[in-house]
Amino acid sequence: MMAMNLEFQCLKEMVGIFSHVGFNYDERQDEDARKKDSFSTDEDTNVHAVPHSTSKENISVTNRPSDRIEDHHHILNSHSREVKNQKLREIKDQILMAKVYLKFAPPSSNSRLKELELRMKEMERAVEGATRDLDLSRSVLQAMRHMEASLSTVGRAFSDCSLVSKLQAVKRKTEEQVRFQRSQATYLVHLAVRTAQKSFHCLSMRLTAEYFSLRPEERKLPNENKIHHTDLYHYAIFSDNVLACAVVVNSTVTTAKEPEKLVFHIVTDSLNLPAISMWFLINSPGNATVHIQSIDNFEWLSKYNTFFKSGNGDPRYTSELIYLLFYLPEIFPALNKIVVFDHDVVVQQDLGGLWNANLKGNVIGAVGTCQEGKTPFHRIDAFINFSDPLIGQSFDANSCTWAFGGSKKPLWNWNVARMPLGWLTFYNKTELLDRRWHILGLGHNSGVDRNEIDQAAVVHYDGIRKPWLDIAMGRYRSYWTKFLDFDHPFLQQCNLQA
Numbered sequence: 001m002m003a004m005n006l007e008f009q010c011l012k013e014m015v016g017i018f019s020h021v022g023f024n025y026d027e028r029q030d031e032d033a034r035k036k037d038s039f040s041t042d043e044d045t046n047v048h049a050v051p052h053s054t055s056k057e058n059i060s061v062t063n064r065p066s067d068r069i070e071d072h073h074h075i076l077n078s079h080s081r082e083v084k085n086q087k088l089r090e091i092k093d094q095i096l097m098a099k100v101y102l103k104f105a106p107p108s109s110n111s112r113l114k115e116l117e118l119r120m121k122e123m124e125r126a127v128e129g130a131t132r133d134l135d136l137s138r139s140v141l142q143a144m145r146h147m148e149a150s151l152s153t154v155g156r157a158f159s160d161c162s163l164v165s166k167l168q169a170v171k172r173k174t175e176e177q178v179r180f181q182r183s184q185a186t187y188l189v190h191l192a193v194r195t196a197q198k199s200f201h202c203l204s205m206r207l208t209a210e211y212f213s214l215r216p217e218e219r220k221l222p223n224e225n226k227i228h229h230t231d232l233y234h235y236a237i238f239s240d241n242v243l244a245c246a247v248v249v250n251s252t253v254t255t256a257k258e259p260e261k262l263v264f265h266i267v268t269d270s271l272n273l274p275a276i277s278m279w280f281l282i283n284s285p286g287n288a289t290v291h292i293q294s295i296d297n298f299e300w301l302s303k304y305n306t307f308f309k310s311g312n313g314d315p316r317y318t319s320e321l322i323y324l325l326f327y328l329p330e331i332f333p334a335l336n337k338i339v340v341f342d343h344d345v346v347v348q349q350d351l352g353g354l355w356n357a358n359l360k361g362n363v364i365g366a367v368g369t370c371q372e373g374k375t376p377f378h379r380i381d382a383f384i385n386f387s388d389p390l391i392g393q394s395f396d397a398n399s400c401t402w403a404f405g406g407s408k409k410p411l412w413n414w415n416v417a418r419m420p421l422g423w424l425t426f427y428n429k430t431e432l433l434d435r436r437w438h439i440l441g442l443g444h445n446s447g448v449d450r451n452e453i454d455q456a457a458v459v460h461y462d463g464i465r466k467p468w469l470d471i472a473m474g475r476y477r478s479y480w481t482k483f484l485d486f487d488h489p490f491l492q493q494c495n496l497q498a
Contacts, residue, residue, distance in 0.1 A: 087133045094147045095123050101154045116150045123147055189471055202494035207275035223289040226263055228334040233355055236265045238321040239343035240272040242279050243468055250483040251347040253288045260287035267324060270296040295320060300330055344466055346479050349457040363429040367438040370400030380423055395427060442476040
């Protein structure tokens with residue numbers, strides 16, 4: 001009895017090791033089945049889904065449906081599916097054990113190995129294409145019993161656990177290689193984000209050269225008289241990216257019912273102002289108005305002295321443009337309402353309804369990220385350091401978050417923390433809007449529901465995989481590229497393609 005227990009324990013350890021070092025069975029079919037009833041979490045954020053309720057006292061909610069029944073149904077379905085698929089999982093466990101034996105069984109058991117290999121191939125054919133127990137034939141149960149007998153026979157050749165230490169060494173080495181490869185991949189991805197592509201540099205240079213070839217009076221954009229009219233729809237974009245600005249403007253104008261009422265206020269830096277200005281001089285937004293300013297001309301900004309220089313050199317965090325959200329009254333003193341776009345969004349529907357939204361006395365309106373049963377589901381304590389006594393006493397750790405740009409760094413790194421700063425600044429001053437106005441995740445989450453994307457008024461490529469980069473997610477990129485004319489001479493000359 002003891003020998004049998006030792007043999008079984010050795011086998012368990014071997015199976016566990018090989019599931020890490022490449023001898024695991026193919027779980028892709030199981031994963032596909034699970035995805036039908038599950039949702040994805042963020043790939044590049046250190047956040048967690050929260051199964052229990054969160055405090056919503058700090059924030060008002062507009063048109064927020066309940067998903068509790070749906071979530072309960074999801075949990076029941078998941079449990080039921082696990083029970084129903086028990087035989088399928090047992091078969092795959094047997095296949096895995098067989099692969100371990102076939103790889104490391106001593107030569108003296110050759111005759112037994114041939115039978116085991118035949119049984120294993122039989123079982124592999126039996127589960128091919130199956131994603132649940134109902135897909136299995138009736139003859140599978142008999143085959144499972146034969147397979148169990150073959151495994152037991154071959155298992156007697158293993159008298160001790162001498163192989164386990166060797167396998168553990170293989171596992172450790174493989175894990176080290178995986179960690180190294182992941183680290184290298186992460187570095188290359190971030191390098192791709194931080195490094196300007198040659199084609200973008202080409203486009204910027206060509207546009208800038210064209211701009212300075214114009215006479216001063218030719219550099220003015222039309223309809224400047226509209227930029228302060230409070231009865232029009234004003235949108236702000238803070239960006240140094242020509243094509244990102246182009247897509248935001250083009251998509252908003254294309255989907256608008258009254259494009260002549262649209263006024264876009266683009267704020268960039270002095271280096272990129274000529275290129276962005278030239279783009280809209282030669283690519284008119286129709287009846288809409290575009291107004292372009294440089295942050296370097298905001299003399300009042302220097303008195304705040306709030307910007308920090310980060311050592312990481314990442315423009316997503318070091319650019320002063322991303323913090324202009326906190327200075328809207330100073331930038332647009334003549335306006336009483338404005339919609340702020342991140343430059344990595346695409347507008348798919350008319351946004352006229354936003355201008356009639358009742359903010360109920362709050363300062364801003366935004367889409368929440370804490371609807372139960374939906375992704376993302378973020379609590380504020382996932383981003384903010386509540387070990388600080390001042391933070392802990394002033395804010396509720398269970399409160400919900402809302403979309404406020406794309407930075408996902410924790411609060412203790414203040415110079416890269418626009419989102420946490422926004423949540424604290426506008427705590428108790430935010431009205432939550434219907435989720436259909438704005439869907440997140442296209443820059444990091446491969447599991448965003450297509451139906452939700454198609455129904456959303458605005459889709460957001462938050463995350464590092466921006467749609468203009470080579471590392472963009474291909475399945476989402478067309479939502480962005482369809483608002484650019486890649487036959488444009490400048491795009492052709494700079495080898496920019498869809």
